Amino acid sequence: MSAEADETLPHLVTIVGSGVPSNYEITVDGEIELVGADPLEEATVVTDHSAEGAVETGVMRFRFSGEMANIHVVDWNGIPASDSPSTPDVHIDYGVSRTDPNRF
Template sequence: MARDDPVRSQTASNETDSLPNLVTIVGRGVPSKFEIAVDGEIEMVADDPVAQATIVSEKVVEGAIDTGVQRFRFSGEMANVRVVDWNGVPAPESSSTPNVHVDYGVPER
């Protein structure tokens, strides 16, 4: 699994300051796929995105989720979000697709 750019560390405060926004994907217990695109930069809030089978490039994230939560910090504006269930049925037609929450201007904890 290759990435266009390596995922940056979440520990450096100057890096997270440049990524003030947060998108959260919440699984509903059904295997689903998601794709998030932003007009700035995006990175996963995790120690090892590869272990979670998430591909992160400079502006796009692709991954899968069934249960749990995956979070991503980003700069700029949300450009596109696509979520589909295990049958490929997109939201809002499928009630099984994950919930997506987008928050702008969220300080790092």
């Protein structure tokens, strides 16, 4: 991703797997792009304004523009984050440059 992409997709959402299969859906009012992974390999569907997929272990990162509209995560039973300790952690960082050594 170029410096120009940092300006057009200046924000970062990180999903950290908890070791339990979980699903996620992310919607933004701008554009969203998967970072550092192959969407086909990761079974991640990314459109202009949303991303959805599954995560068990590891980290999924997406850069986006605009504001976060919605994040929905559920564990393998379909139980949402607020009611299940097994859903992944989600971190949202606004205005994070890709060149920030603490981020990548």
